[in-house]
Amino acid sequence: MEILSIKDLTFSYSGSDKKVLNGLTLSINEGEFVVLYGKTGCGKSTLFKLIKKELTPAGVENGEILFKGKNKKELSLRESAEGIGFVMQSPENQIVTDRVWHELAFYMENLGYPSEKISARVGEVSNYFGITPWFGKDTVCLSGGEKQLLTLASVMTVSPSLLILDEPTARLDPIAANGFLSTIKRLNSELGITVLLCEHRLEEVLPIADKIAVMEEGKISYYGSPREVCKKIADGEYEKVLPTAAKLWNKMGREGEIPLSVKEGREYLSKMESKNQITVTEEKKGEVALEMKNVWFRYEKKEEDVLKGADATVFSGEIFSIVGGNGSGKSTMLKLLAGIKKPYRGKVIIRGKNVARMKKEELYRNNIAYLPQDPLTLFLRDKVADELGEEGKSIAEKMGMGKLLNSHPHDLSGGEQQKCALIKLLNLKPKILLLDEPTKGLDCFSKEELGRTLKSLNGITIVLVTHDLEFAASVSDRCTLMFGGEILPPPRPENFFSENNYYTTSAARIGRGMLPHAVTTEQILFGYGNEN
C-alpha cells in the first residue's frame, strides 16, 4: 500500500521566483526503505519540510502530497505529528531538554499521553535502543552518536508509520554512523516502519536500502532499486558517489551484475586477474617540523589522562593524518599542538622550539594555523568578505565563491564554510596547518576538492585528525592510529590500511589477499590494469 505519494510538487520560497522543487513526483510504499540522494542545495531539505506539515516554510506550493491517502491540506497537525517522525542533522540542536528521560518523554507529553502510558513506553523504548545505561544522565554529557540515537528513540516513542531522516549521520564518526544506520535498518525490518532517508554516504546505505531516488534540480531524476539506479548513474558525474565495489565494476568492463557491498566486490574482483603490483613509496624523511615527546595531558585534576605519553614526529612538508575512534584523544592532541592546551608532562616542539615557552605572537604569526571542528568558531563578523580580507576575497573569487562573499557565514553550506575557513587560515601564511575533522559533513564532491587543495599546498606541513578513512588514505603521506592516549608509530598509508583488518578503507577490504598494499579505488584499478 502506498503510504506517501507526491504528485507534481512545485515550490518556491516567498520573495523568490526560483523554483526549489519543480514538478517532483515520488511514491513510497508501506514498509519500504528509501534513500534520497542529491547534491547539496538540490532541495532535499525543502522537500522533507513540505512533507511534514508543521515545518512547511512560507512560500508558493503547488501539486499534491498524500500521506496514507489523505491530502496534506486535510491532515490535522496532530495526525502529522503522530504519523511522521522527523530526525535532522545536528545531534546538538535537536535535543530540547536537559535529561535523557525527559527527552524520551517529550514527544508523548506534547501529544498529551497519560503519564502511565508515557512511563511504560519510555521504559520499552529505552530498552530497545540500549539507552538504559545512560537513562539518568544529563543530555550535555552524551557523545554525538548517543545524542542522535536519543533523538531517534524519542521520535520512535509515538511509533510513527513514516520516518524521515535528513542526513542524520552527517556529523557522526563512521563507527557511530554505521551503528545509527543499522538501528534504522532494524526499525525497518523488525517493525516494518517506512523509512525515507537522505544520506551522502551511499557506501553504507545502498546495501541495506530497498530503493534509491536521485534528486536533481527540484525533480526526481532516477528512482528504483539500488542496482538499477547505480547502473544508470554510473556514466555521469554521479560516478564518484557510487560505492567502491560499484566503482570498480564500472571502470573494469562492467561484466555481470553490479556489486554494491564489500562482499560482492570481493566476489567480483576474485574473477579478475591482477596485472600490476602496488609499490610502496619510500618514506621521505625531511627536516622535523613538529615533535611531541612523552606528552601527558588531562582536563581536570581528578580525571583520567587523555594523553598518556604520546610521541610523534612530523616532517616538514608532509601530510600526516591521525585516525582513531571517538574519545581516543585525537582532537585533544591537536589542541596541544596548536598551543591551546598545555601538557602537564612532556614537550611539544615546533620547529625546534618548545611551545610552552613561545609567546602567542611567535606561535601564531606565520607559524601555526588551526582549523577547529566547527569552522564557524573562526568567524566573528557578519559577512564572509569581512572575514577574508582583500587577498582572501580574490582567492575566493578564483575558487568560484564570489557570490557568497556578501552572505553571513552561518548561511553557507558545510562545504563552503570549510572552504572559507581554509582561505582565512591560509591568509595567515602558516608553515604548519592543523586540521580537526576537515571532512565532517562534506559530500564527496567537496571532499575531493578539499583533498586536491591540501595536496597542492606545497611547503606547508599538514597534520589532520579525521574519522574519514577513505580521505586519510587518499591524501596523506603518513597515517597512524591513536589509541589509549598514545600515537602508534606511523607507516605509509599503504602499509597502515592494508595491515588493518577492521579500521580500514572499503577498497582495502575488497582487495585484501588479492592485491597487497592497495588501499584506494585508484590503486586497485591500477593493479588490475585499468588506469584512467
Add this chain to the structure above:
Amino acid sequence: MNTKEKFAYAALHPLTVALHLLGQIILGMFIMHPVFVAISLFFAVVVCFFVCGKSFLKELKFYLPFYIIVALSNPLFSHSGATPLFFLNGKPITYEATIYGIVSSGMFLSVLLWCRVWNGIMTEDKLVFLVGRRLPKIGLVLTISLRMIPRFRNKWWEIREVQSTLGDFAESGFIAQIKGAVKLFSALITHAMESAVETGMSMSARGYGLKGRSSLVLYKIRPYDIVFMCGNLFTFVAIIVGIAMGFIDYQFYPTVTPVECGSGTTGMFVLFAMQSALLVLQAIKEEAVWKYSRSRI
C-alpha cells in the same frame, strides 16, 4: 554523586523532602534559642554526612573557620551586655555578646548546612519536576534553559580558544579585552539564534504546541510520604504554637536568660529534635529494611 544519598532518600517524594527542608530552614532562621540551635546544628551535620559522605569532612574545613569568625566577630564589635569579661583597647568584651556570637553563628551555620542538604538531595530534575507539576510551561522553560547554560558555556570557551590562535586576543589592555569579549559575545548570540531555529523545528516536528500537553510523573506520593508529611506538619505546627505561647522566649541582653526546663519548653525541644531527626531516621530505616531483606535471602 553519592550512592548513600540515592539509596536513603530515593524512596521519598521530592515534595516530602522539599517541605521538610523548608520547615527546617524556616525554623532554623527564626528561633534564636541555644538549645534549638544546638539541636538544629547537630542534626544538620549528621544529615550532611548522610548526603555527602566522607567528602563532607573536606567541606567542614570551610564551615568551621566560618563558624569561628562569625562567632568571634560579635563580641569584638558589639559591647552591649551587663557582664564584662575583660577589656580590649579599653572596650569591654561582654559575656552576653560572646554567648550571642556563639549562638547566632551556630544559627547561621545550621541554616547553611540545611541548604547544603537541600542542594544534595533536591537535584535539578527534582526541582523541575516539582515546578512542572503545577506550572508545566515554566517547567519546560526551566529544563530548556538548564540544557542551554552548559552548552553555551562550552561554546564560549571553544570560540575563545579558536580566536586566540588567530591573534585576536593577543592585544592586552583592559579596553581591548572588553572589545574582544563583546565581539565574542555577539558571535555566541548569533550561534545561539541559529541553533534555536533548529531546536524549534525539532520541537514542532514532535508536536509541541498541540493542545492538551501532559507530563510524565516520575515520582508518586506513596502512603509512606503521607505519614512522613503528617508527622512533619504536626511538629511544625506544634512548634509554631509553642512560639506563640512564649515557651521558647529567650533574651541575650542585657543579661542572658538561664535555660529553663519547664515542661512546655522541654516539650518544644523534644518536638524539634524529632522533626530535625526525620531524615536521619529515614536513612536508618532504609538501611534496616535493606539489611533485613538481605538476611532473608
